[in-house]
Structures are given as structure tokens and as C-alpha cells.
Amino acid sequence: MGVTKWIGGALGWAFGGPIGAIIGLALGSLVDGASKSDFPFLGQGDRKQDASRQSTRGTFRSAQQRPQTQPGDFEVSLLILASVVIKADGHQDQRELDFVRQQFVSMYGKDRANQAFSLFKNINKQQIPTRQVCLQIKQMMDHASRLQLLHFLFGIARADGMVTDTEVSQIYMIAGYLGISSRDYDSIKAMFYNSSDNAYKILEITKAATNDEVKAAYRKMAKKYHPDKVMHLGKEHQEGAEEKFRQVQLAYEQLQKERGF
Template sequence: MSGFKWIGATIGWALGGPIGAIIGLALGSAGDAFSSGKLGSFLNEGESTGRRTRYGTGGYNQQQRPQTHSGDFEVSLLILASVVIKADGVTDPKELEYVRSQFVSMYGKERANKAFRLFKEINKQTINTRQVSLQIQRMMDHPSRLQLLHFLFNIAKSDGMVVDEEERQIASIAGYLNINSRDYNSIKAMFYNSSDNAYKILEITKAASNDEVKRAYRKMVKKYHPDKVEHLGEEHKKGAETKFKEVQKAYEYIQKERGM
């Protein structure tokens, strides 16, 4: 059995189109080369919402957005993490180690080692960010895309700060993923220190009334609640809890600041 057979068992929509081409090349480079026939079969192993999903080569017939599975999210993460890490022209060992440590915490050591091996091969490729991101946008649900964005900022911040080139690349990805400016700025504010960050996280301004603050908090709790990504599996639900805690911290900060 291929060392990366676990991918085919969990991925539905991701292994088609530009993402499928990237993963296929990475698998071959990693030593898991397939004949063209076997690779085609491999790319169709995943299921999504009870049916096979194909697009990218001959288009796709999509009546509704398929549910994102753990493998879909994982492959999307591997590719976009590579884009962000290379944004400033330097592959920082701290960022690579962060990716590896996150994989270990999410997937366990054995699966993480395989994922990181694949990631290193992906990292050697020139990736068309627009094509990959648009494929993800078409097929991935909104809560999962928000979680993906949060992880990309985590990677950028892993060496101590998010540099301008990284932020611009993440902003570009967010645009392709159809993440609006309010959602983007809310997640971005979790990784910067400024006097109004707590308000940005709740998607309000300092001029908001106390009642508006409370309403904004309730809205953000619903948006970022970890249960929104429970379909990705416990490994990614835990990652969503970090984002959720930032919302709680922001609200507590504003409460203390205002004496609410």
C-alpha cells in the first residue's frame, strides 16, 4: 500500500483540478509514483456528500456545495501554507517547524510525518495561488475557509511577526476565497497588537454602544463556535477553539475597559 494511501481515504473534492495536479506531482516526487491509470484512480477515491465530485478537467456538475471533509481541508492547508511561507522570499525554518508541530498535534506523529513529507514536495513547486484558492472557494464551506485563514496567519506569525509580504499574500488568498473584509480584519486582528484590536475582532468600532458590543459578541460566538467545523474532525475542531477563545478574550477586554 502506498505510504500516502491515507489521503485517498479521506479526500473528496480536493483531488481534482489544479489541486489534484499539485498533489499528483508531489506524490511522484516523494517516491509514491503512480502510473497514469493508478493516479487517476487514486484521485477519485474520495467521496463527498455521498457522491463523487469531479471538476477542473472537464468541469463539474454542482447542485450544492459539498461538505468539506478533513482530508479536503488538510490538502488545502498544505498547499496554501506553502504559498504563505514563500511569500517573503525566504523559507524560515521556524515556519516549517510550526507547520510540522501543528500536524503532530492534529494528526499524531505518524500521519504528521507523512503529511510533512508531502508538504516539502509541494513547497518545491510553483503554485498558481488564484487557481488553487478559487477551487477551494467553490467547494469549501465558509466556516472551514475562516479556519483555514486563521491557520495561515498562525504560520506567518510563527517566526515572531507577520511581515508585509505575508500579510499581502494572505489578503490575496482571502479575496479569492470570498472572505469579506469584516471577517478578514477580524481574524487578522487576532495576530496584531493595537488598542482597537478587541473591537476589530468583534467587527465593531470603539464608537459602538454597550448594547452593540453585546450583540456583536453573540454574533461572533455563533460565527466562530468550534461546532461550526466539527465536520472536519476533532483535530481541526481543536484548532477552531483557539480562534473562539480570541473572541471571548476580546469581549472580556472591552467589558473591563468599559466597566460593563
């Protein structure tokens, strides 16, 4: 099986539409002489699943019809949106690039990360149609996976020691295109800042909330950010999910201490 054909099957829905165009161009200099084993970071599924996902390329689905996100689709979406955020402030900081590479290594191991970063560098040379890419992701990716993408993007923005207003605006725009609510956006954003009301923002409540409302908010957010929500993405992405979950727990523990309940 040729590498291009295999990649198309492994990616599923992400190999169609604007994402497919970006990946196709990025792969142009990589596929010559490559073999299937050269691209393990794109994820694999059994042939029946691949065939099913290929049949959905270029289609639009309701939330009820949306297929479960596959690792390859998530990883390619992550690579593209990471490129958008890194270039948001008009220059590419080496610390942000190093953060992306470090995250790939922690998720995939060194060899697989090197393959992913090679593709990322080719994506990074392109002009990304952000809105079209995000709308494709919104139509096809489950909500929990989109929240995981957003969490990763804030991590990139903070990698150089500060999150600029331009980066915040870019991530906010991406969140909107992805169909992520303002409350979910503020919750994840608060995980990367230090302020007196961060705990409330993470739990998606205000300081006027009663103790019972704080407890209810904690249960709701713990369920929303539970690592099991992204089990389908593979163990590689569990660490990021667990970090969101820990932040919810820490926010709740902080309010318990402050309020004395």
C-alpha cells in the same frame, strides 16, 4: 486497491482541478511501493461518500449546493496554502517550517504528521497557481472551514516572531480569492496583533458601537467562530477553532471591563 486510486477517493473534490495537479505531482515520489496505510493524513470516508465526492470533481457549485468539506480536502488545501505563505517573503524561514510540522504533530500525532510533512515538502518545491487554487477552494469549501484556513495561515506567518508586509499582502490576497470578507479578514488578523482597538476588530465593530451593539456583536461572532462549525473536519482541527472562539470571548471581556457593563 492502488494507492493513487484510494487517494483520489479519499480526497474527493480536492483531487480534481489545479489542486489535483499539485497533489498528483507531489505524490509522484511518494507512492512507489506505498500502501493505503502510508497516507492516513489524507482522511477517509465511506465508499458511498467517496463516490459522491468524486462525481463533483471539476464542477462549480453555488453556496447552497456546496458539499460539506471533508478532512482530506481541508488538509490538502491547508498544505498548499501554507506553502504559498511560507514563500511569500522570498525565503523559507526554518521557524515557519517548524511551526507547520509542530501543528501537524499536535493535530495528527507524530507518525501521521511525518507523512503529511513529506507531502508538504514536495508541494513546497512547486510553483503554486494561488488564484486558481483558491477559487477551487472557494467553490467547494464551506465558509467556516475557509475561516479556519485563514487562521492557520496567520499562525504560520507569525511563527518567526513577526508578520512581514509581504506575508500580510499574500494572506490578504488569498482571503479575497477565498471569498472571505474584509471584516472577517480583519477579525482573524487582529487575533495575531496587539493594539488598542484589537478587541473591536475581532468583534467586527468600531469604537463608536453602543454597549448593546457590543453585546450583539459578541453573540454574532461567538456563533460564527463556535468550534461546532468545524466539527466535520474532525477533532484534529478543534484546537484551532477553539482558539478563535477564546479570542472572541477575551475581546468581549476586555470591552466589558473597559466600558463597565
